[in-house]
Amino acid sequence: MHSTTLEVYAEIDGIGSASGLFLSEDLLYIIGDNSAYLNEYNIKTKQLRKIQILFEAELNQLENIPKSLKPDFEILCHNNNKLYILGSGSTPKRNLMIEFDLKTQKVIQKDLTDTYTKLKAIAKIDDQNFNLEGSIFTGNEWLLFNRGNGIDAKNGIFDIQEADLAKAKQVKFNPFKLPNIDHVESSFTDAVLVKNEIFFIATAEDTKSTYADGEILGSFIGSINLQTLKLTFSNKISDKHKFEGITLLSQNEHSTTFLLCEDRDSEELKTVIYKLAINF
Incomplete structure (x- = not known):
């Protein structure tokens, strides 16, 4: 039996629509789904640094990018001193991956259109039901978590045996059933690997669209x-x-504690970070 406690950990001005985060010592990296920045927040000094990761000329604003143009960065994962920031793939403009080197601060962009097309074909998921919201990268294997908030409720995990995600060849899709609330099945919103256990978060949202909120x-x-x-x-x-x-x-023998971020689906540049403890 597990018990959980949830409390506010920090409130940060200057970040909107937080959708992914990664903690490295005192530095908390946060992405928003409608921003051209990676945010670096020092939890001790409470200083926020913005790192530009998108440079496209068509983006006439770098915060609160319009929904039709936004990169929809829903995924932030880490491996070997690199951060990987992925678009959800829910529209053709959301197929970008950013590699950010924590040591050199170098930014590399990759187009995942071919990979996402292959994933949809293998899983028999159409464009209206494809919506990646979480990822784990081990160094030679990717796990991508599809959020089943489309009409077909296609929750599932893509297993890709390839280090370079842009060149994915061996792909498996594992459908997944998640708990429901009032007959609305919850759907993956992120995941993280802790030792040999995948911890995930999921939300029940009353919508049949990967685009419109409910x-x-x-x-x-x-x-x-x-x-x-x-x-x-x-x-x-x-x-x-x-x-x-x-x-x-x-983490210790009695509990595992996480930080969570929340997308409030508003244009306010403010985010709340929560602390969640799971007691065993």
């Missing part, structure tokens, strides 16, 4: 066995929040 019915935390990709446990953690990013804060 009423938030509640959110869950859960875990999946890395080897079997089977559900280990799930707990409801909120009735109203739509959490979209998760990163590990600390």
Whole structure:
């Protein structure tokens, strides 16, 4: 049996629509789905640094990019001193991946259109049901989490045996059933690997569209066995929040604690970071 506690950890001005985060010592990296910046927040000094990662001429604004143009960066994952920032793939303008080197600060862009096309074909997911919201990269394998908030409710995990995601060849799709609220199935919003266990967050949102938002019915935390990709446990953690990013804060033999970010689907440049403890 697991119990959870949720509390506010930090409030940060200057960041809107937070959708992914990664903690490295005192530095918390945060992305927004409608921004051309990667945000670096020092949790000790409370200083915020903005790192531009998009430079396209058509972007006449760098914050609150219009919905039809936004890159929809829903994924922020980490491996070997690099951050990987991925678009959701829910529209043709959302197929970009950014590699950011934490040491050199170098930014590399890659187009994932061919890879996303292959994923949709293998999983038999059409454009209206393809919406990636989480990723784990081990160095030679990618796990991509499709959010099943389209009409077909296609929650699932893509397993890609390839280091270069832009050249994906061996792909498997594992459909996944998540808990529901009032007959609305929750759907993946992010995931993180802790040792050999995948911890995920999921939200039940009353919508049949990967594009349009709906009423938030509640959110869950859960875990999946890395080897079997089977559900280990799930707990409801909120009735109203739509959490979209998760990163590990600390772990001991009695508890695992994460930081979560929330997309409030507004244009306000302010984000709240939450601390979630799971007690075993």
